[in-house]
Amino acid sequence: MERMFVNLTRYAIRFVGAAAAIWGIAYAINGATQAHGYISIRVVPTLEAADQLRVSGVKLPAGVVLGEGELPLTVWDSTVAEQVLSRADVLLGGLCAGVAALLLSSLVHGQPFRRGNAGRIAWLAVLVLVSGLVGPMLSSRAAATVLDRAGLAANFLPSLSLSWVPIAGSVFLLALALVFRREEKRSGARLEAATTDPPISS
Template sequence: MNRSFVSSILHLVRFAGAALAIWGIAYVINGATQAGAYVTIRVATAPDAGPSPLSGVRLPDGVVLRGELPLGVWGATVAEQVLSRADVLLGGLCAGLAALLLSSTMKGRPLTRRDTAGLVALAIVTSLGSLLPIVAAATVLDRAGLTQDFVPSTTLSWVPIAGAGLLLALALAFHAGARTDPRSSALTP
């Protein structure tokens, strides 16, 4: 592989990992400073909510509100704000850690089973992190007395799994390139 290309990709991965980690932390800190204000959660209508759980909205007969919608609820606690944004925090921190793992692999160090296990663990942690906004939504709905009309949205994000797959493919490509490049100073047996 061309060393300047590898160096450019290495710098891009490091920058992206650092930027995502900083963004995740800043996003949650921003949410924590908004305690007492609105918290936005994703909800769906409860199966037994009736024709329209939204106050002041009259839907025609035969029309039912279905699917997800964002709901802003006033008076959020710090915990609700943090939980509603915790998926971004975990995703950013995991992206930063993955960038550190990949940067050493892209320098020619062989991809070990430990590195692969680390990438898989980061993907699992990020995927499980997408459950935290569901917990936040359940907490907010209970506090606001809206559990009769709404349920937390249970849609999980596919982004963490796709991102982990892309990172693993990138690591394997650089590992294979380092093994086959006769100019590489870090050939592996």
Template sequence: MNRTFVRVMIYVVRFAGAVAAVWGVAYAINGATQAEGSITVQVSPGPGVVDSLRLTGVELPPGVGFRGADLSLQVWKSTVIEQVVARADVLVSGLCAGVAALLLGPLLASVLDGEPFRRGNPARVAWLAVLVVVSGSAGALPGLASAAVLGRVGLTGTFVVTPALSWLPFVGAAFLSALAVAIGAGRHASPVPGR
């Protein structure tokens, strides 16, 4: 293993984590400054709204219009909470990436030193699994904002929020949890004391 490459990767991971955390916070703060402006809501037609692949009987209130070719609404007069929650997935994911970078640094360093079963590594990997679940679950937050926007403009029955959750982060978290258990078992089986 090229030790210089691993050391460089440790610094790259830390830098990328810091950038992701700062970007997530900045993106959410920028959203707060967009209050009273427009907010885009990804939606699907509600029951009985679609007839022969056309929207029928849909009257949009003032300040609401279709945006682009996809079925999304552009709604004006947004609130600070709507804007922040709509971007909260990026905020949470960025913060999770920042914490993950702090966890990965010592983990990669222990591998570089030839001690993958070092004390604390099982906990680090387990926390990485938690961060993956939290980041993956954050994908539901824009949907909450979209539901609030639809309720505010009285279109809750006409449109439903398009779900944005994926099962992939939860599968990844399961693999990381199994890895944490394996590292913990390997550490206890290690013949080197105190490792």
């Protein structure tokens, strides 16, 4: 019964990982099919006073101040590269989730400290860091490309929203990997001692 539960858990993890990877790829492909249409990006205004900022040829009245912070911007006539890059965070997150699912399913064997598990956990830490940091950077790069093409680079900056959560998660997983590495060595030493033949007494 326990063995069946372990196998079902492994299959469920792999299914979720495969679904996430397929969704990420499909989402990016769907974006590519929307080239030459609108693209939505997140930007930050470079000017505080809206009366100095022209958007689509419309000059806001004096005394009206554009609020600071991130805001959405929709631009026409996108390219394939812009659409894919703007969805790269979802694509990368899905692919990382797929690889992470394979690593997690390998961990579920009923033997937590078997050889190789520490390395798998360390790779999980790398995947969390890559997905959480590289993905937003790619989306920010897409926004910068769109702003340059639309001639709005002087008015807006691409938004880059980085979170501390992936960093904290990676640090935790790396610490867990070190614990598993230590336990693996202890388990290996105990197994070696148990399999060593006792000395022959004269």
